[in-house]
Amino acid sequence: MSGLLDHLKQQISADGAVTVANYMTECLANPEYGYYILNEPFGVSGDFVTAPEISQMFGELLGLWAVHQWHAMDKPKSFNLIELGPGRGTLMSDALRAAGGLPEFMTGLNVHLVETSRRLRGFQKQVLNPFSPSWHDEISSLPDGPFIVIANEFFDALPIHQFEYTEHGWLERRVGVADGQLAFTPWPSSFSIEADVSSVGQPRIGDIFEVSPESRQIASELAARCKLQPGCALFIDYGHSRSGFGDTLQAVKAHAYADVLKTPGDADLTAHVDFEALAKSAARAGAIAYGSELQCQFLKALGIHERTDILSARATPDQLAQLKSGRDRLIGGDQMGNLFKVLAIASPDLPPPSGFQVNA
Numbered sequence: 001m002s003g004l005l006d007h008l009k010q011q012i013s014a015d016g017a018v019t020v021a022n023y024m025t026e027c028l029a030n031p032e033y034g035y036y037i038l039n040e041p042f043g044v045s046g047d048f049v050t051a052p053e054i055s056q057m058f059g060e061l062l063g064l065w066a067v068h069q070w071h072a073m074d075k076p077k078s079f080n081l082i083e084l085g086p087g088r089g090t091l092m093s094d095a096l097r098a099a100g101g102l103p104e105f106m107t108g109l110n111v112h113l114v115e116t117s118r119r120l121r122g123f124q125k126q127v128l129n130p131f132s133p134s135w136h137d138e139i140s141s142l143p144d145g146p147f148i149v150i151a152n153e154f155f156d157a158l159p160i161h162q163f164e165y166t167e168h169g170w171l172e173r174r175v176g177v178a179d180g181q182l183a184f185t186p187w188p189s190s191f192s193i194e195a196d197v198s199s200v201g202q203p204r205i206g207d208i209f210e211v212s213p214e215s216r217q218i219a220s221e222l223a224a225r226c227k228l229q230p231g232c233a234l235f236i237d238y239g240h241s242r243s244g245f246g247d248t249l250q251a252v253k254a255h256a257y258a259d260v261l262k263t264p265g266d267a268d269l270t271a272h273v274d275f276e277a278l279a280k281s282a283a284r285a286g287a288i289a290y291g292s293e294l295q296c297q298f299l300k301a302l303g304i305h306e307r308t309d310i311l312s313a314r315a316t317p318d319q320l321a322q323l324k325s326g327r328d329r330l331i332g333g334d335q336m337g338n339l340f341k342v343l344a345i346a347s348p349d350l351p352p353p354s355g356f357q358v359n360a
């Protein structure tokens with residue numbers, strides 16, 4: 001039995017079933033047994049591959065996006081470039097290489113990384129040391145000043161609460177123990193979701209509704225900063241443009257789906273991001289939300305085809321094949337292109353960010 005499984009069973013027997021949000025937090029971030037604390041999840045030998053690890057063009061295009069935003073903010077002499085959940089630091093490293101041709105941008109830049117995993121901070125330090133980054137456990141400690149935030153596959157790792165529609169109304173889905181195994185169990189709700197579900201439609205018995213208060217709080221806090229200073233944030237993740245019913249909690253181990261409750265702490269645990277909820281939280285706090293846009297549309301608008309052509313001109317046949325397969329994975333409709341969405345939030349007086357066609 002894994003240490004985390006033992007720990008969870010003891011907690012449940014002492015205090016009762018835990019929320020799905022608590023369960024996710026324990027699985028991903030328990031200081032002794034958490035998935036991100038102990039595992040090396042990225043890459044072919046890990047559990048999953050993220051966009052910046054698939055192609056350098058992903059980070060490069062986001063670097064150019066950041067330069068565009070910096071121009072739109074009237075080129076502040078000092079500004080904060082912030083990444084939430086930087087993983088191995090690949091995205092930021094590619095972004096800064098692409099932006100490196102612009103000395104004014106590079107001189108004014110202060111890099112801030114919001115990262116809870118001490119182990120991943122080590123990787124980030126290796127590739128980003130020349131830019132003297134500062135690390136933060138949470139966004140509340142980020143400094144004031146003009147800012148640009150990038151977050152790729154960050155919100156999917158944040159805890160969600162799940163609710164199930166039953167003949168007694170909405171009940172929270174918690175994780176308890178039945179027959180010695182972890183099992184989902186209905187429980188009185190820890191907070192009301194009536195206002196959220198009323199705009200989604202009429203639920204049927206068995207429907208699941210998911211809420212991530214932590215994600216909403218982060219979108220809202222960044223939006224509040226956008227009201228006080230020139231700022232913008234770009235959120236990229238897999239998820240849905242509109243709030244809806246459905247169970248999206250999933251565990252992934254070695255590039256395959258695993259049982260969510262079987263091996264806590266051993267598999268990555270994520271949920272689809274509700275982009276409508278993030279956009280609404282940001283708008284309520286005073287920012288303008290743009291999108292969400294499909295990742296394929298966004299990357300095409302930023303020039304992924306043109307970037308492929310430029311890099312192809314100097315590529316060996318192997319590199320050329322890699323460039324094209326990377327691009328196709330990022331924008332292919334049956335790969336990441338449609339599943340992943342992009343949402344931007346920005347200060348009300350800034351123009352629409354590049355890559356977005358319409359206001360939400």
Ligand SMILES: C[S@@+](CC[C@H](N)C(=O)[O-])C[C@H]1O[C@@H](n2cnc3c(N)ncnc32)[C@H](O)[C@@H]1O
Nearest residue numbers: 036050085086087114115116117152153154157
């Ligand atoms: C799926 S990885 C994505 C990494 C990277 N953005 C990429 O695209 O390769 C999630 C990242 O978010 C970090 N993370 C997860 N929960 C976090 C939290 N609550 N606060 C800060 N970082 C968190 C993880 O340690 C990891 O760096």
